[in-house]
Amino acid sequence: xxxxxxxxxxxxxxxxxxxxxxxxxxxxxxxxxxxxxxxxxxxxxxxxxxxxxxxxxxxxxxxxxxxxxxxxxxxxxxxxxxxxxxxxxxxxxxxxxxxxxxxxxxxxxxxxxxxxxxxxxxxxxxxxxxxxxxxxxxxxxxxxxxxxxxxxxxxxxxxxxxxxxxxxxxxxxxxxxxxxxxxxxxxxxxxxxxxxxxxxxxxxxxxxxxxxxxxxxxxxxxxxxxxxxxxxxxxxxxxxxxxxxxxxxxxxxxxxxxxxxxxxxxxxxxxxxxxxxxxxxxxxxxxxxxxxxxxxxxxxxxxxxxxxxxxxxxxxxxxxxxxxxxxxxxxxxxxxxxxxxxxxxxxxxxxxxxxxxxxxxxxxxxxxxxxxxxxxxxxxxxxxxxxxxxxxxxxxxxxxxxxxxxxxxxxxxxxxxxxxxxxxxxxxxxxxxxxxxxxxxxxxxxxxxxxx
Amino acid sequence: xxxxxxxxxxxxxxxxxxxxxxxxxxxxxxxxxxxxxxxxxxxxxxxxxxxxxxxxxxxxxxxxxxxxxxxxxxxxxxxxxxxxxxxxxxxxxxxxxxxxxxxxxxxxxxxxxxxxxxxxxxxxxxxxxxxxxxxxxxxxxxxxxxxxxxxxxxxxxxxxxxxxxxxxxxxxxxxxxxxxxxxxxxxxxxxxxxxxxxxxxxxxxxxxxxxxxxxxxxxxxxxxxxxxxxxxxxxxxxxxxxxxxxxxxxxxxxxxxxxxxxxxxxxxxxxxxxxxxxxxxxxxxxxxxxxxxxxxxxxxxxxxxxxxxxxxxxxxxxxxxxxxxxxxxxxxxxxxxxxxxxxxxxxxxxxxxxxxxxxxxxxxxxxxxxxxxxxxxxxxxxxxxxxxxxxxxxxxxxxxxxxxxxxxxxxxxxxxxxxxxxxxxxxxxxxxxxxxxxxxxxxxxxxxxxxx
Ligand SMILES: NC(=O)c1ccc[n+]([C@@H]2O[C@H](COP(=O)([O-])OP(=O)(O)OC[C@H]3O[C@@H](n4cnc5c(N)ncnc54)[C@H](O)[C@@H]3O)[C@@H](O)[C@H]2O)c1
Ligand SMILES: NC(=O)c1ccc[n+]([C@@H]2O[C@H](COP(=O)([O-])OP(=O)(O)OC[C@H]3O[C@@H](n4cnc5c(N)ncnc54)[C@H](O)[C@@H]3O)[C@@H](O)[C@H]2O)c1
Ligand SMILES: [Zn+2]
Ligand SMILES: [Zn+2]
Numbered sequence: 001x002x003x004x005x006x007x008x009x010x011x012x013x014x015x016x017x018x019x020x021x022x023x024x025x026x027x028x029x030x031x032x033x034x035x036x037x038x039x040x041x042x043x044x045x046x047x048x049x050x051x052x053x054x055x056x057x058x059x060x061x062x063x064x065x066x067x068x069x070x071x072x073x074x075x076x077x078x079x080x081x082x083x084x085x086x087x088x089x090x091x092x093x094x095x096x097x098x099x100x101x102x103x104x105x106x107x108x109x110x111x112x113x114x115x116x117x118x119x120x121x122x123x124x125x126x127x128x129x130x131x132x133x134x135x136x137x138x139x140x141x142x143x144x145x146x147x148x149x150x151x152x153x154x155x156x157x158x159x160x161x162x163x164x165x166x167x168x169x170x171x172x173x174x175x176x177x178x179x180x181x182x183x184x185x186x187x188x189x190x191x192x193x194x195x196x197x198x199x200x201x202x203x204x205x206x207x208x209x210x211x212x213x214x215x216x217x218x219x220x221x222x223x224x225x226x227x228x229x230x231x232x233x234x235x236x237x238x239x240x241x242x243x244x245x246x247x248x249x250x251x252x253x254x255x256x257x258x259x260x261x262x263x264x265x266x267x268x269x270x271x272x273x274x275x276x277x278x279x280x281x282x283x284x285x286x287x288x289x290x291x292x293x294x295x296x297x298x299x300x301x302x303x304x305x306x307x308x309x310x311x312x313x314x315x316x317x318x319x320x321x322x323x324x325x326x327x328x329x330x331x332x333x334x335x336x337x338x339x340x341x342x343x344x345x346x347x348x349x350x351x352x353x354x355x356x357x358x359x360x361x362x363x364x365x366x367x368x369x370x371x372x373x374x375x376x377x378x379x380x381x382x383x384x385x386x387x388x389x390x391x392x393x394x395x396x397x398x399x400x401x402x403x404x405x406x407x408x409x410x411x412x413x414x415x416x417x418x419x420x421x422x423x424x425x426x427x428x429x430x431x432x433x434x435x436x437x438x439x440x441x442x443x444x445x446x447x448x449x450x451x452x
Numbered sequence: 453x454x455x456x457x458x459x460x461x462x463x464x465x466x467x468x469x470x471x472x473x474x475x476x477x478x479x480x481x482x483x484x485x486x487x488x489x490x491x492x493x494x495x496x497x498x499x500x501x502x503x504x505x506x507x508x509x510x511x512x513x514x515x516x517x518x519x520x521x522x523x524x525x526x527x528x529x530x531x532x533x534x535x536x537x538x539x540x541x542x543x544x545x546x547x548x549x550x551x552x553x554x555x556x557x558x559x560x561x562x563x564x565x566x567x568x569x570x571x572x573x574x575x576x577x578x579x580x581x582x583x584x585x586x587x588x589x590x591x592x593x594x595x596x597x598x599x600x601x602x603x604x605x606x607x608x609x610x611x612x613x614x615x616x617x618x619x620x621x622x623x624x625x626x627x628x629x630x631x632x633x634x635x636x637x638x639x640x641x642x643x644x645x646x647x648x649x650x651x652x653x654x655x656x657x658x659x660x661x662x663x664x665x666x667x668x669x670x671x672x673x674x675x676x677x678x679x680x681x682x683x684x685x686x687x688x689x690x691x692x693x694x695x696x697x698x699x700x701x702x703x704x705x706x707x708x709x710x711x712x713x714x715x716x717x718x719x720x721x722x723x724x725x726x727x728x729x730x731x732x733x734x735x736x737x738x739x740x741x742x743x744x745x746x747x748x749x750x751x752x753x754x755x756x757x758x759x760x761x762x763x764x765x766x767x768x769x770x771x772x773x774x775x776x777x778x779x780x781x782x783x784x785x786x787x788x789x790x791x792x793x794x795x796x797x798x799x800x801x802x803x804x805x806x807x808x809x810x811x812x813x814x815x816x817x818x819x820x821x822x823x824x825x826x827x828x829x830x831x832x833x834x835x836x837x838x839x840x841x842x843x844x845x846x847x848x849x850x851x852x853x854x855x856x857x858x859x860x861x862x863x864x865x866x867x868x869x870x871x872x873x874x875x876x877x878x879x880x881x882x883x884x885x886x887x888x889x890x891x892x893x894x895x896x897x898x899x900x901x902x903x904x
Contacts, residue, residue: 167619178690206658209685209696210776233661238630244661245697324662 088114089309093228093316095323098248102228102312106301108255109139109216112146118250119144119151120212121185125177126155127200128191132218133157135261140191140216154180158196162349165195165235167243173203187212187250193219193266194226198244201232205247213249218258220270220304221354224277224311225332227252229319240348246324254312256304264297264390269354271296271389272335274307276361277314279382280331280422283429285310290381293388330433334422335360338395341407345399351392358391363449368424370441378428394449401443401450540566541761545680545768547775550700554680554764558753560707561591561668564598570703571596571603572664573637577629578607579652580643584670585609587713592643592668606632610648614801617647617687619695625655639664639702645671645718646678650696653684657699665701670710672722672756673806676729676763679704681771681781692800698776706764708756716749716842721806723748723841724787726759728813729766731834732783732874735881737762742833745840782885786874787812790847793859797851803844810843815901820876822893830880846901853895853902 088105103114124144128137133155141153156176158169177186188211190200197215204213217227233244259267274296278286288306289296295303315332322328339360342351365382368374383393395404408419418435421442425432540557555566576596580589585607593605608628610621629638640663642652649667656665669679685696711719726748730738740758741748747755767784774780791812794803817834820826835845847856860871872887873894 167623171619174688174695175690178688178694202658206654206685206695206697208694209683209698231661233658236626236630238627242630242660243626243658245658246661 086111089305091309091312091316093248094320095230095248100249100251102252102254102316104223104254104256104305104309104312106256106305108253109136109143109257112143112148114251114253115140115143115189115214115216116146116148116151118212118214119187120250121183121187122150122152123180123182123186124151124153124189125173125180125182125186126153126189126191127158127173127196127203128155129158129160129196131160132192132196136191136216136218136258140189144189154182158199160195162195162235165199166237167234170199170203170234173200174207177203177207182207182211184208184211187214189214189216190227191216191218192222193217194222197222197227198232198241199234201230201247201249202234202244205232205245210247213247215249215252217252217254219262220259220267220308221273222270223254223256223259223308224270225273225315227254228312228315229329230323252312254308256301256308259299259304265352265355267297267299268390269352272354272358272361272386272391274311275382275385275389276332276334276357277311278429279361279365279424280334280431281318281429282310282314283427285314286381286385286428290385293385297389327433330420331422331431334424334431335362335364337408337419337421338363338404341404342395342399344407345403346396351396355392358386358389359393359395359449362386362393363395363445364421364423366448367421367437367441367445370444371423371437373423373425373432378424381428397451399450400452401446404446404450538563541757543761543764543768545700546772547682547700552701552703554704554706554768556675556706556708556757556761556764558708558757560705561588561595561709564595564600566703566705567592567595567641567666567668568598568600568603570664570666571639572702573635573639574602574604575632575634575638576603576605576641577625577632577634577638578605578641578643579610579625579648579655580607581610581612581648583612584644584648588643588668588670588710592641596641606634610651612647614647614687617651618689619686622651622655622686625652626659629655629659634659634663636660636663639666641666641668642679643668643670644674645669646674649674649679650684650693651686653682653699653701654686654696657684657697662699665699667701667704669704669706671714672711672719672760673725674722675706675708675711675760676722677725677767677784679706680764680767682775704764706760708753708760711751711756717804717807719749719751720842721804724806724810724813724838724843726763727834727837727841728784728786728809729763730881731813731817731876732786732883733770733881734762734766735879737766738833738837738880742837745837749841779885782872783874783883786876786883787814787816789860789871789873790815790856793856794847794851796859797855798848803848807844810838810841811845811847811901814838814845815847815897816873816875818900819873819889819893819897822896823875823889825875825877825884830876833880849903851902852904853898856898856902 086105086107088103088108088111091102091104093100093102108114126137126140126144137155137157141155144153145151154176156173158164158172173188177188186207188200188204188207190197190213194217197217201213201215204211215222215227217223227249230246230248231241231244232247233241236242271293275286275289278289288310292303292307296307318329318332335357337360339353339356339358342356342359343353346356362379362383365374365379369376369379386393420433420435421437422431422433423437424430538557538559540555540560540563543554543556545552545554560566578589578592578596589607589609593607596605597603606628608625610616610624625640629640638659640652640656640659642649642665646669649669653665653667656663667674667679669675679701682698682700683693683696684699685693688694723745727738727741730741740762744755744759748759770781770784787809789812791805791808791810794808794811795805798808814831814835817826817831821828821831838845870887872885873889874883874885875889876882877884
């Protein structure tokens with residue numbers, strides 16, 4: 001068992017190493033400053049590659065040693081090496097005695113200590129799904145048990161898909177936990193995308209009224225958004241995410257290598273949320289994305305690590321300031337009101353969430369421009385970056401103005417009958433959450449984007 | 453609707469007034485000191501009875517004006533009037549920004565402001581069951597809406613019984629909440645015993661990741677124990693209370709008049725927990741109970757209010773010190789390990805929880821005595837007070853030593869294979885939570901109480 005897992009991690013490390021040089025064409029590395037700067041489209045790259053040694057997994061590091069900086073968000077040199085090679089980038093979510101670290105980097109699943117230091121008690125339950133289990137379950141079990149014979153790891157493999165994010169499937173997690181006699185000191189580990197993270201988190205919040213919980217998100221969407229901030233839950237037949245808990249994990253472990261197996265459309269869906277952070281509060285990050293989108297789409301580990309880090313920093317800061325969404329946190333919903341109408345009107349599962357949000361952000365930008373709140377040029381930049389990410393920039397043709405109007409009328413952000421929207425206002429990186437906008441402009445935007 | 457509710461509350465108030473004089477034979481009231489002292493078995497009683505006037509329900513008070521003191525637990529004069537007639541006794545549960553009041557008294561359901569001040573938002577969902585709804589639902593709806601036309605009240609009536617404390621029935625609460633379009637600012641109200649309180653609390657914790665929540669406990673068990681402390685949850689087919697949340701209410705409203713409709717056995721079951729508080733930490737309260745048990749069994753409102761108040765104070769103090777049961781809170785389980793074995797071995801629902809706990813407390817006292825930790829006389833006092841409460845003082849004959857041993861081996865309080873017990877040690881009112889006791893003595897206790 002141990003050697004089989006060794007073999008897997010070894011071969012993946014090598015794969016990452018051998019493919020990395022072809023993906024690095026947008027960077028230049030300066031050994032003097034330990035700083036990697038991005039110059040698109042030209043620029044050679046020099047990478048320090050460390051061979052994978054036979055040393056114990058506990059100390060072995062990934063072969064890809066280019067890591068994102070842990071400098072503050074506004075640092076103008078976006079990517080630099082973070083100290084020793086292979087050390088993960090760490091973003092701290094500040095929530096008093098519920099604060100926790102997010103580890104970001106390539107090959108982190110081969111660093112058992114990152115996981116083990118957050119496991120309390122002797123029993124672990126890994127919650128994953130049919131798609132992710134064959135890809136990563138063995139490695140996670142290995143990382144949990146390597147050099148740690150006292151720990152018993154159980155796993156439960158759920159069916160894949162948003163339609164299984166319900167109470168019946170959640171009960172399977174409880175069944176397994178009780179059959180395995182997991183006690184209050186157990187740790188639940190979510191291994192998968194946002195669906196698994198949300199379900200496992202809610203199960204951890206509820207089992208014996210709360211057990212430890214670790215997130216290992218494996219989609220870009222979950223790495224930049226859903227695994228951070230403590231929102232957990234399941235769907236009710238009558239509404240999405242209606243049942244759940246605010247429940248923070250002990251830690252989040254983001255191994256960017258897991259994105260190598262993610263379908264392109266899923267990757268793009270996550271990029272939509274990355275773009276969102278730039279638009280609502282981080283102009284520099286948006287500019288960085290404009291320069292580095294092709295590296296992201298090519299799954300360059302260091303570009304991904306940087307984009308994930310900066311996304312997590314933005315989300316962590318918002319969550320620290322407004323954990324329970326009394327105001328500020330609502331700005332994370334830029335494009336989501338239009339997007340939600342698209343998801344509902346078009347039928348869930350037709351478009352991915354990030355795709356609907358992309359079209360929604362273009363609509364929000366259009367409306368902001370009509371209100372005179374932003375320049376024409378910003379609308380174009382929003383459209384361009386999303387098009388480059390192969391994301392839709394308009395709703396599907398079948399969605400009518402009337403559908404938008406009726407669905408948006410029952411949005412969660414309607415208060416006392418008035419629809420509040422997140423809109424861009426001022427220079428790039430600024431937004432408002434407001435009910436104070438001209439309804440005529442909204443009508444014009446809907447008219448512009450709908451065939452009927 | 454409003455006038456029908458008026459009529460109901462009116463007739464109940466009158467009933468309470470006319471029956472109260474016959475129940476007061478253990479008290480003497482001294483108008484000078486505003487102090488009611490308990491002298492059992494003799495002593496006349498003088499009661500100030502206020503007629504129910506036609507004044508608005510918002511200000512009308514119950515006709516029973518004898519109230520428990522809000523003096524600290526150690527106050528030697530246990531019962532006194534708390535300021536103005538009809539004002540509830542208030543016990544505060546101190547939990548920082550999640551602190552909340554417990555209101556205790558007779559006729560409190562006729563004081564709409566006590567409920568209304570804790571309702572946030574405009575929509576309320578009352579969760580109750582088939583037994584309690586016909587008795588009290590109209591009055592609660594009336595108390596919520598009286599003089600408060602902006603509030604809409606919905607209700608959901610669940611089937612009665614521990615066997616319905618499960619996920620399927622919980623979903624009915626969510627169904628109703630979503631159909632009624634309750635938003636994050638809604639308030640859930642639990643109206644019923646511990647089953648309803650635990651379920652409604654967990655639903656409130658989970659609906660939209662948490663909405664406001666008010667407890668109106670209507671059994672003695674829920675008034676002295678389950679409504680205080682924030683443990684909420686449901687059963688899993690494989691175990692009791694396995695799925696839930698720590699979730700504190702906004703307030704707890706205890707109208708002692710609701711106990712008038714409670715069956716005798718249910719009342720006695722609650723008294724078992726009252727006796728427990730005396731034994732584990734409040735000698736004076738135990739002595740008070742010894743003197744006033746017949747008043748409690750006769751449902752004397754002031755005796756009940758005092759017993760409930762002092763129970764809530766004890767529980768609130770323990771919960772403030774150890775909300776998530778890391779140690780101290782475990783002492784609330786005196787007699788519960790033996791009791792749980794009885795409930796499991798005999799079949800759930802055969803004996804009520806408090807009945808099993810009563811037998812369990814006698815066994816714990818017996819074991820404590822065998823260990824040389826308490827006097828013979830204390831064992832007798834435990835047995836006597838429970839017998840007086842018409843509670844069992846030994847397990848059912850069908851439970852064997854072997855059943856005790858095997859069921860207790862998987863108790864939640866087993867840590868690393870060792871069974872920890874709450875046992876009495878020292879003078880009345882002192883207990884320990886320990887794994888450090890002679891197993892031979894435990895065997896002797898089991899032998900003593902089991903036929904085989
Ligand atoms: N909690 C929050 O704050 C929050 C925020 C945003 C979204 N969400 C929730 O997240 C969910 C969407 O998350 P998602 O986009 O990750 O969807 P998902 O979890 O359904 O994952 C998308 C698909 O990718 C597969 N997959 C996952 N990792 C893979 C990998 N490494 N390689 C190959 N395939 C992989 C999954 O099995 C699935 O088929 C929604 O349910 C949404 O409500 C929650
Ligand atoms: N959360 C906690 O800390 C905690 C503590 C102790 C017990 N509990 C839970 O509480 C439950 C037991 O509570 P319980 O003893 O109140 O049982 P219960 O809720 O089943 O109520 C007992 C019976 O009395 C009926 N009833 C309620 N109020 C009445 C009234 N005023 N008049 C007439 N009938 C009335 C009920 O419908 C029921 O049939 C268990 O599920 C237990 O797990 C929880
Ligand atoms: Zn989103
Ligand atoms: Zn109990």
